[in-house]
Amino acid sequence: MPLTRDPVAKLLLFGATGDLAQRMLLPSLYGLHADGLLPSELTITGAARHDYDDKAYRAFAKKALHSFLPEDRKDEKALGTFLERLFYQPTDLSDPASFQPLADKIGDIAGGLAIYLSTAPSLFESAIEGLHKVGLAGNTVRVGLEKPLGYDLATSREINDAVAKAFPEDRTFRIDHYLGKETVQNILALRFGNSFFEPVWNAQGIANVQITISEMVGLEDRAGYYDGAGALRDMVANHMLQLLALIAMEPPARYDGTDIRDEKAKVFRSLRMITPETVNQDTVTGQYGDGAVNGAIVKGYLDELGKPSTTETFVAIKAHVDNWRWQGVPFYLRTGKRMTTRRSEIAIQFKPVPHSMFAGRGGQLQPNTLVIRLQPEEYVQLLVMAKEPGLDREGVRLREVPLNLSLDAEFAGSRRRIAYERLLLDLIEGDQALFVRRDEVEAQWTWIDAIRAGWTANGTKPKSYPSGSWGPSAAIGLTERDGVTWQDD
DSSP: OOOOOOOOSEEEEETTTSHHIIIIIHHHHHHHHHTTOSOTTOEEEEEESSOOOHHHHHHHHHHHHHHHSOGGGOOHHHHHHHHTTEEEEEOOTTOGGGHHHHHHHHOOOTTOEEEEEOOOGGGHHHHHHHHHHTTOSSTTEEEEEESOOOSSHHHHHHHHHHHHTTSOGGGEEEEOGGGGSHHHHHHHHHHHSOTTTGGGSSTTTEEEEEEEEEOSOOOTTOHHHHHHHHHIIIIIIIIIHHHHHHHHOOOOSSSOHHHHHHHHHHHHHHBOOOOTTTHHHHEEEEEEEEEEETTEEEOOHHHHHTSOOOOOSEEEEEEEBOSTTTTTOEEEEEEESSBSSOEEEEEEEEOOOSOOTTTTTSOOOOOOEEEEEEESSOEEEEEEEEEOSSOOTTOOOEEEEEEEEEHHHHTTTSOOOOHHHHHHHHHHHTOOTTSBOHHHHHHHHHHHHHHHHHHHHHTOOOEEEEETBSSOTHHHHHHHTTTOOOOOO
């Protein structure tokens, strides 16, 4: 059954002059336009503090597209017709007087309006209230919310309550850009489109799951936000827990926004709480120091920041999902900045064979591992044992070999899209399957807050690690206590 589409006629883009708009949003909307995927009459109105008119904003957008579009996507004719869709209205979200001119600029919204709201959490309430007062929050309007949606459960609830005053849940689209990645969506296809995984996708077949998101960059231009957030809130509270949920969820009845998010929410509610008594056993925090990344000498976090700080730039966690399917299976999460390589990956290690007929004759059998690489490459790899060629005069010799599915190679004829292309199109058309529901967000924050409370209760401070490494040595101990090694190859 095809998904129901309910496209709007207008898109309002807050933060339309920011870095995200230049690098991701405008190129994504242009890509959809160039491929004929946007509704033909859709207009896009940008809103920000810059004092542009329509002509100046189109010039701004054109410069951004020339800077950030791949060369093979630049088409002057398509660019010209795309720019004709763009309009602009200067808007200060903290000033109630800004909203009426904006509403006048948008005009009639009977054909539907989608609002993309990327702003500081402190401005959410005033933005929603201002939109509501000028009639930009009615039944034909849906809103997309870019993270961060708060810094803990309390602030998240404040934001959600403010949004709910004007937008019910079925018109609220909380964005996690990881869910727009093709390889992330392929987790659903891999799990629920292939019958041979399901019998072993549980505690009887899987020994552990590892999720790694490592970055080589440091603070860059995010110091103000990042030092108040840290790795736990910046990465684990959204991207990593969403990946965990896709791996751990039960099969939904349908590919449907309600069914998928119901199953993810059950996973979050099943996460074992990490307490002050267990936090030092089950978590490791770190902060990068001086070192070398990709051959270049880099400063430590405190030197980059220019002031003392106990903010963690690395965190590793041993998590458990306490339900029938996953009882006893550890989920190891690891993320950090200034690490040895840039990688987003899920490694699922299956249990070893119960008895080896090759014992003592061909080397030690390795448990099978399924590796799902999200970036920079996109592939699915199954590590299996195979016989080495030969006459076997001294016994059969086995070696671990990969069975590879490279999504880049297999679908070479298909253009690899920016994650925001999928999410913006789904917002415009009203498909909530890849967006995050309120109960998911609040269950995630409940778990994250408990970890932070445990760190506070124990006076936990991040351990220093050299830039260009895999984090503090204690992160190795987190897995090795269980006889497990991080998947670092």
